[in-house]
Amino acid sequence: MLNYNRLARVLIEFETVFFQAWLKSTDSSKKGMRSRLVQDAKGGELHVNFDQGVLALMREAKHLQQMGFEIPNSAKVVLLLEEKLKGYFNEVTHLLDLYKTAVANIHPSIKKMLQPHLQDLELAIKPACTTMTWTSMNIEQFLHDCDAVLTRFSHLVTQINDIVNNRIQKNLQFVRALVLVDLPTGKSFSLKDFVSAQRTHIQQCGTLLEAKNLEVERAVDDLAALVQGYPVDQSITKTAPADIALVKLGFCNQMYQGVLDSTKSSLDVLKRRVDTAEGRSILVDSPLFDLDLSLQIPNVTLTPGLPEVHEAINVVARDVMAATTKTMDWGLDAVARPRARKPFSDRLLQDKNVAVSVMILTGAVDEARRAALRELQDFQRFSWLWDTDADKSYNEFAREKNRILEDYVAKLHSFVDVENQIAEMKNVRTVGALNLKTDNLKLQLRHEIEQWKFKFAEKLHQEAKRDMDGLTELMVDLQNKLDRPIKEKEFASLKFVMDAQAKVREWRPGSTTASSPSSSGTTCWRSTCC
Numbered sequence: 079m080l081n082y083n084r085l086a087r088v089l090i091e092f093e094t095v096f097f098q099a100w101l102k103s104t105d106s107s108k109k110g111m112r113s114r115l116v117q118d119a120k121g122g123e124l125h126v127n128f129d130q131g132v133l134a135l136m137r138e139a140k141h142l143q144q145m146g147f148e149i150p151n152s153a154k155v156v157l158l159l160e161e162k163l164k165g166y167f168n169e170v171t172h173l174l175d176l177y178k179t180a181v182a183n184i185h186p187s188i189k190k191m192l193q194p195h196l197q198d199l200e201l202a203i204k205p206a207c208t209t210m211t212w213t214s215m216n217i218e219q220f221l222h223d224c225d226a227v228l229t230r231f232s233h234l235v236t237q238i239n240d241i242v243n244n245r246i247q248k249n250l251q252f253v254r255a256l257v258l259v260d261l262p263t264g265k266s267f268s269l270k271d272f273v274s275a276q277r278t279h280i281q282q283c284g285t286l287l288e289a290k291n292l293e294v295e296r297a298v299d300d301l302a303a304l305v306q307g308y309p310v311d312q313s314i315t316k317t318a319p320a321d322i323a324l325v326k327l328g329f330c331n332q333m334y335q336g337v338l339d340s341t342k343s344s345l346d347v348l349k350r351r352v353d354t355a356e357g358r359s360i361l362v363d364s365p366l367f368d369l370d371l372s373l374q375i376p377n378v379t380l381t382p383g384l385p386e387v388h389e390a391i392n393v394v395a396r397d398v399m400a401a402t403t404k405t406m407d408w409g410l411d412a413v414a415r416p417r418a419r420k421p422f423s424d425r426l427l428q429d430k431n432v433a434v435s436v437m438i439l440t441g442a443v444d445e446a447r448r449a450a451l452r453e454l455q456d457f458q459r460f461s462w463l464w465d466t467d468a469d470k471s472y473n474e475f476a477r478e479k480n481r482i483l484e485d486y487v488a489k490l491h492s493f494v495d496v497e498n499q500i501a502e503m504k505n506v507r508t509v510g511a512l513n514l515k516t517d518n519l520k521l522q523l524r525h526e527i528e529q530w531k532f533k534f535a536e537k538l539h540q541e542a543k544r545d546m547d548g549l550t551e552l553m554v555d556l557q558n559k560l561d562r563p564i565k566e567k568e569f570a571s572l573k574f575v576m577d578a579q580a581k582v583r584e585w586r587p588g589s590t591t592a593s594s595p596s597s598s599g600t601t602c603w604r605s606t607c608c
Contacts, residue, residue: 241304
């Protein structure tokens with residue numbers, strides 16, 4: 079029991095000492111209520127300047143009062159202000175959150191134009207950083223006025239962002255994504271249709287670019303009017319025209335960048351359709367041009383020719399770069415000073431990025447031309463058809479010794495083999511960006527080989543006819559000799575007839591001598607030409 083009493087005395091002494099110490103600390107804790115509502119931290123960030131010691135004082139005073147302690151008047155005053163102070167704390171915190179959100183939502187490209195508006199906002203918040211404390215009598219009026227300024231500024235930022243996002247950025251994105259050439263996958267063009275179709279499409283795109291440029295410029299003008307029409311404190315100078323011009327120049331440069339991206343991407347699309355780089359095992363797109371192969375002795379040529387293909391691509395590339403001829407800039411020089419308006423196409427022609435794209439396209443066109451020339455070399459294997467004289471070739475062939483019928487047959491069959499090779503050629507040969515149609519060429523080559531077949535067969539027929547005429551003449555001569563009357567005891571006449579009979583036996587059917595080129599040659603000529 080003694081120990082309990084001793085412990086009770088110690089606790090009472092501790093409680094008394096603690097309470098006396100707390101009484102002394104209330105004055106220092108109450109000083110926190112004389113601090114400014116808002117404090118400007120390093121870096122310019124604002125935060126609520128509410129002493130946490132005041133909250134601790136409220137909490138401790140409430141509990142001590144419930145325990146029966148007599149708390150001083152200063153603590154009672156703090157308790158009476160508890161709900162109001164907490165409300166002020168929450169409202170100031172909410173206002174600062176609104177302020178930070180509104181400032182963070184400002185689009186970077188127009189922040190310079192809103193400097194007076196930010197100064198007006200800072201001016202509205204300034205009393206909370208300089209003069210007003212948590213015991214000030216006009217906190218509610220300050221909060222009301224500050225809320226009105228913040229609401230008006232937030233509404234301005236919302237309107238500005240709506241214009242920037244929906245009327246400026248979306249149009250700029252449309253311009254950047256616009257492809258100035260129309261090259262559907264799976265479609266090939268004749269040169270005339272290619273140039274005509276692309277010019278029509280480029281003209282339509284040029285009209286679109288002109289309209290989008292005007293829409294963006296008008297949106298920026300509306301943005302400037304909205305900013306200048308915003309009311310600010312009389313002590314603050316409104317946004318200077320030079321600052322508005324700089325912002326306008328920035329959006330004008332963005333518009334040009336969109337046109338530049340559109341031009342480069344269009345040239346790149348054209349380059350990909352023309353590109354025939356070796357090593358591409360799969361063509362993503364179909365060939366771009368349909369060309370006809372034809373024989374124009376002494377060469378196999380393309381119709382239209384490769385120079386015409388090159389020129390057609392150059393014409394479309396020039397049209398792409400000139401698509402913005404009617405799309406004018408906004409009449410500002412590099413430092414946002416007014417000047418005469420110029421078309422964006424003038425600036426594109428001087429842009430090194432466009433020059434690089436044109437050089438890459440030119441390289442692709444040259445590679446396509448080289449690939450087509452390599453393909454044309456494949457037809458040189460038929461060049462003997464028109465480079466060699468058929469009569470001379472036959473004479474050289476016939477002059478060779480020991481020519482027999484099988485040699486003539488083999489020669490004629492070689493012509494048939496060539497004819498089969500021509501017939502087996504594909505009707506369309508694809509070389510990168512080119513569809514080479516062989517219909518006309520095949521007809522011309524067949525005509526040439528038919529000429530060779532006809533000449534060789536005609537020569538063989540003439541020789542066979544000559545042999546046949548000789549044989550007929552010989553048979554008539556022998557028949558005349560055999561029909562010659564033999565007089566009695568005329569041995570000379572008898573010998574004459576016997577010699578004729580020997581000659582007949584020599585040419586009888588089935589003998590080697592009888593198998594002359596006359597009859598067999600005629601059969602061979604009929605089999606190859608008829």
